[in-house]
Amino acid sequence: MVGTDLRQQLNNYIQSMRDQGILDNQFQSVQALKTEENPHFVLETVTGFCNDADNGIAQMTRYLEGPVVDFTNLTGLSHFLRGSSSSIGGIRMALACRDLRRASEANNKQGCIEGMARLKHEYNSLKEGLNNISQIERQMIGNAQRGRQ
Amino acid sequence: MLKSKTGMEDGFLSSVGAGDSTMLEAPTKITALVVDDDTINQMFHHRLLDNLGIRNQVVRNGKEAIDVHCSGKNFDLILMDMEMPVMNGIEATRKLRAMGIRSMIAGVSTNTREREKFMEAGLDDYQEKPLTTSKLVSILHKVHKDG
Numbered sequence: 303m304v305g306t307d308l309r310q311q312l313n314n315y316i317q318s319m320r321d322q323g324i325l326d327n328q329f330q331s332v333q334a335l336k337t338e339e340n341p342h343f344v345l346e347t348v349t350g351f352c353n354d355a356d357n358g359i360a361q362m363t364r365y366l367e368g369p370v371v372d373f374t375n376l377t378g379l380s381h382f383l384r385g386s387s388s389s390i391g392g393i394r395m396a397l398a399c400r401d402l403r404r405a406s407e408a409n410n411k412q413g414c415i416e417g418m419a420r421l422k423h424e425y426n427s428l429k430e431g432l433n434n435i436s437q438i439e440r441q442m443i444g445n446a447q448r449g450r451q
Numbered sequence: 452m453l454k455s456k457t458g459m460e461d462g463f464l465s466s467v468g469a470g471d472s473t474m475l476e477a478p479t480k481i482t483a484l485v486v487d488d489d490t491i492n493q494m495f496h497h498r499l500l501d502n503l504g505i506r507n508q509v510v511r512n513g514k515e516a517i518d519v520h521c522s523g524k525n526f527d528l529i530l531m532d533m534e535m536p537v538m539n540g541i542e543a544t545r546k547l548r549a550m551g552i553r554s555m556i557a558g559v560s561t562n563t564r565e566r567e568k569f570m571e572a573g574l575d576d577y578q579e580k581p582l583t584t585s586k587l588v589s590i591l592h593k594v595h596k597d598g
Contacts, residue, residue, distance in 0.1 A: 328581050335498040343498060351491050381534055385561050386491035389581040 308445065312438045319431045324424075329391030341443050348432045351390050355425055358383050362402075362421075366414055376414065377406040380421075387428070395424040481594060482525075483507040486516045486543065487532040487559070492580070496530055496559075499587055512536055513543025520547065526554050528594050530582070533560035533569055541565070541572045548573035557590045 319325040336343040362379050365372040384399035398421040405413030483505050485496045493509045500507040508524075510516050512535040529547070533540040544556055557576040558569045566577055576593060578586045 328583070331581070331583050332495065334584065335495070335502055337502065340498070347491060347494055350494060354490060378534075378536075381562070382489060385532075385580055386489050388561060389489070389491050389495050391581075 308438055308442050312435065312442070315431075315434060315438065322427075323394055324427050324431055325391045326393040327391070328389065328393075332390060341446065345436055345439050345443075347390060348436050351386055351392075352429055352432065354386055355383060355395075355429070359422060359425060362418065366411075366418055371409075371411050371414065373406045373409050373414075377403055380406060380417075383421075387425075390432075392424075392428045395421065395428050398424045481505045481527045481591065483528040483530065484516060484519065484524075484526040484554075485509040485530050486511075486513065486535070486540065487530070488512055488535040489532070492532065492559075492582075496582060499582065499584065503584075503587070503591070505591075513538030513540055513546075516543050517546055517550075520550065520552060525552070528590065529554050529556045530559050530590075531556055531574070533558060533562050533565065541569050544569070544572040544574060555590070555594050 316325065316329060320327075320329075332347055333344055358379050362376055365376045365379070380399045380403040384396050384403065387393075387395040387399060398417065402414060402417035402421050405417045483500050485493060485500070485507055487493050487496065487509070488511050493511075497507060497509050505528075508519065508526075510519055513531075514537045516529065516531070517538070531540040531544055535543075538546075540558060540560070544558070547554075547556065555575045556573060557578060558566075558574045559578050559580055559582050560566075560569065561580045563579065570577055576590055578590065
């Protein structure tokens with residue numbers, strides 16, 4: 303059945319992200335909050351996270367590339383993104399945020415430049431995976447809605 | 452299928468592997484306030500509480516938590532983030548206790564370095580982010596026992 307195939311495809315894809323260390327168990331907690339009354343919860347969470355991360359990383363880049371590095375705000379934003387990436391299960395991105403925060407707290411510009419590059423790399427991997435998950439989720443929701451009609 | 456004390460079947464508790472000993476007071480009697488500046492954590496904690504049948508409100512920082520109490524509202528449980536703009540969780544917890552608020556306040560943070568300072572501000576419990584269902588259930592059991 304199509305529904306079972308999609309669910310299996312989703313599970314396999316999430317498992318592959320976990321095998322690569324991109325996602326941890328926390329993503330299951332996000333999935334567990336999806337209900338029949340709120341089938342879009344995973345999609346909404348992923349969309350919200352990516353919007354926040356896109357804006358946050360753009361802002362952090364400006365703080366780092368300014369004439370004077372704004373370590374205070376860089377520290378704050380790296381902590382902020384660490385929290386949200388942890389909550390969605392993006393463990394590697396959360397660790398990158400942690401390391402960037404440490405470099406920023408130490409006013410270590412070179413460390414921040416390296417940390418920022420790593421954060422962007424981890425976020426790109428995570429975002430790509432989450433977008434693929436979202437695509438499957440949309441198909442599943444669409445199928446479920448058509449099944450009810 | 453687990454049942455709450457009201458006898459309502461709770462598929463959610465079963466689906467997330469809560470043990471047979473997980474028995475909550477009638478869920479609709481517990482109210483909660485989520486205090487967090489991060490929109491993902493707000494969504495997540497709000498939904499976590501919603502799915503457990505706990506009426507809850509979300510505010511963005513410690514000052515808004517103070518303001519909502521000053522407006523006359525009270526909650527059984529407050530989930531308090533530590534690092535927030537305007538007013539952080541440590542300061543907000545101190546102020547709430549100074550106001551005489553005796554709700555259960557559980558600190559939820561990724562910052563373990565200031566945990567002790569956070570506890571000393573007046574927390575009843577502390578959990579590291581990310582908050583999971585099992586962590587939340589352990590907090591709720593304390594609300595049940597102290598209620």
